[in-house]
Amino acid sequence: MLLEVENVSKSFGGLQAVKNATFEVPEAQVTGLVGPNGAGKTTLFNMISGTIRADAGAIRYRDMEITGLTPQARIGRGIARSFQDVRLLPRLTVLENVVVGVQGQPGERLRNVFTRPRHAVRSEKENLRRAAECLDYVGMPVSVHHELAGGLSYGEQKLVSIARLLATGADLLLLDEPTSGLDEGSLDEFRTVLRRLIAEGRTVLLVEHNMLLVRELCDRAVFLSTGEVLAIDTPGRLMENEELRNVYFGA
Numbered sequence: 209m210l211l212e213v214e215n216v217s218k219s220f221g222g223l224q225a226v227k228n229a230t231f232e233v234p235e236a237q238v239t240g241l242v243g244p245n246g247a248g249k250t251t252l253f254n255m256i257s258g259t260i261r262a263d264a265g266a267i268r269y270r271d272m273e274i275t276g277l278t279p280q281a282r283i284g285r286g287i288a289r290s291f292q293d294v295r296l297l298p299r300l301t302v303l304e305n306v307v308v309g310v311q312g313q314p315g316e317r318l319r320n321v322f323t324r325p326r327h328a329v330r331s332e333k334e335n336l337r338r339a340a341e342c343l344d345y346v347g348m349p350v351s352v353h354h355e356l357a358g359g360l361s362y363g364e365q366k367l368v369s370i371a372r373l374l375a376t377g378a379d380l381l382l383l384d385e386p387t388s389g390l391d392e393g394s395l396d397e398f399r400t401v402l403r404r405l406i407a408e409g410r411t412v413l414l415v416e417h418n419m420l421l422v423r424e425l426c427d428r429a430v431f432l433s434t435g436e437v438l439a440i441d442t443p444g445r446l447m448e449n450e451e452l453r454n455v456y457f458g459a
């Protein structure tokens with residue numbers, strides 16, 4: 209199993225945001241994480257990527273416990289996440305923003321310290337080449353590589369953030385509402401990129417409110433409500449379940 213979340217809990221003050229959540233993310237599948245607002249989806253994401261610590265429970269990646277690791281160490285092991293708000297560096301160019309992802313790869317910093325300058329230059333070139341490849345993958349034309357990221361449309365910025373994610377070389381991609389705020393055109397582009405990732409056998413954990421997209425893209429989905437896993441099933445079956453529909457739309 210690529211990722212296992214076992215009895216994970218998290219409270220903020222008196223509010224228990226996640227309660228004993230248990231689920232698995234199988235390799236080369238797309239697993240959805242769905243549920244009404246405030247269900248605890250982002251909190252779970254934060255615990256998997258390491259930006260917040262779980263109060264209890266265990267998170268395992270490739271059979272190794274990662275519960276106490278820093279976010280950087282998790283990226284090093286192959287887990288990368290996107291954020292709901294895009295979080296590009298607006299004053300850096302599009303290409304530079306993606307290079308940041310390449311540089312986050314394991315060993316990168318050590319390599320710069322211990323290798324001779326000539327090697328460092330070569331590695332810088334290699335980083336740029338790889339970043340350009342990732343931008344090409346998400347369909348960003350070369351003509352925008354040297355534009356400031358802050359000048360792009362929201363949809364384009366979201367695509368660049370996916371390129372940055374891919375640049376980390378991660379095996380497990382955690383996508384937090386990647387399509388929120390996108391217009392129809394950008395949504396189509398996004399769908400194409402996601403489909404391509406899926407076809408290549410990447411593993412994705414996807415938080416998404418658009419249930420039609422979840423049904424289209426996810427093999428299975430974990431349904432979360434007020435911090436608890438209520439069901440794990442195919443999106444189709446979850447959507448047919450009247451009780452869950454009431455939880456989702458009644459909330």
Ligand SMILES: Nc1ncnc2c1ncn2[C@@H]1O[C@H](COP(=O)(O)OP(=O)(O)OP(=O)(O)O)[C@@H](O)[C@H]1O
Binds near residue numbers: 224225247
């Ligand atoms: N840092 C925090 N401090 C206090 N409460 C928090 C914090 N982060 C989240 N919460 C609360 O925990 C609960 C779960 O929030 P979370 O953002 O994980 O839900 P979500 O399922 O991602 O919601 P949405 O779909 O609206 O993004 C909510 O009640 C939220 O207000």
